Amino acid sequence: MSALHDHTHCIADALTRADALCTERGARLTALRRRVLELVWSSHRPRGAYAILEDLSQQDGKAAAPLTVYRALEFLVEQGLVHRIESLNAYVGCAAPGAAHSGQFLVCDGCGDAAEIDDPGVGSAIVAAAAERGFHVQRPTVEVRGLCKSCQEKPR
């Protein structure tokens, strides 16, 4: 996340879009779920469920149970507001909720950032490769580990 990045605005924006989407769908973005979404976005990086749980406990004073967080995350993932990064056991805010979310990530091992991309070439190559083998795609997952641009420039 660059210093130029207006992160506060970014969180607010995500919450606004989430409100709109859930209203539109008749899904209930409760206070708790909204708060968890905010905490997911708070770092702009993938965060573990237990990290979010800690925030919830410390910042809000109430000692929540793991299930509380997991249930909220489950809802948010279902609504496409949050993605789960399988290879990190962590969650990250969806950059473009509402749009088709293809689940493609460039995960930097240097800074921990996970850039969501939606590359049509990757998507169609996967569908084609699957079709060739008679496989019906339901949920493609692409998590590319490596180094982002800025982490390559300042090695170690």
Added chain:
Amino acid sequence: MSALHDHTHCIADALTRADALCTERGARLTALRRRVLELVWSSHRPRGAYAILEDLSQQDGKAAAPLTVYRALEFLVEQGLVHRIESLNAYVGCAAPGAAHSGQFLVCDGCGDAAEIDDPGVGSAIVAAAAERGFHVQRPTVEVRGLCKSCQEKPR
């Protein structure tokens, strides 16, 4: 896995190739590691570390500790003899060790099978998409969830 599939031969073959590869590299495929590799292959499906641990305990009579299995798996993954399926927290034998292993899987939610593929189109699309964003790819992970051919044909 089809009934036509000669699974015994398949395991034996995997072990033979592993022996050859490790000898070639000067890597030590010890009895334990070889046994774990065999157990990974035993189902031809992704298996959890603790499932392998149970096999080891029950079939071999010795109550092994988790670390024993995890260390063996770590070695096998490093050598490219086994892949980890992130979205399942499970391990599966590599179909083509020695060759470039691109880590692409078609994971069937019906039967649990994980078919390893090495689709050049998918691979190059990922590299291209990453390059476009200045991202240096180290380890691409593609895990496509869906239904394999035979599971589509017999629904439920």
Added chain:
DNA sequence: GTCGCAATGTTATAAAGTAACACACATGTC
């Protein structure tokens, strides 16, 4: 043989995720 190092064993613990059941609270119905 014995030194050195890699592999394995042992014990304990951390991290991630789920099950079962009780309670709270909004909404619609009467």
Added chain:
DNA sequence: GACATGTGTGTTACTTTATAACATTGCGAC
């Protein structure tokens, strides 16, 4: 307004997955 209903949340306990720290074994080089 009481009440039924269903969804969301709280609570407790537990399972599964994974790692840390340190002791011991055993192989190969010399």
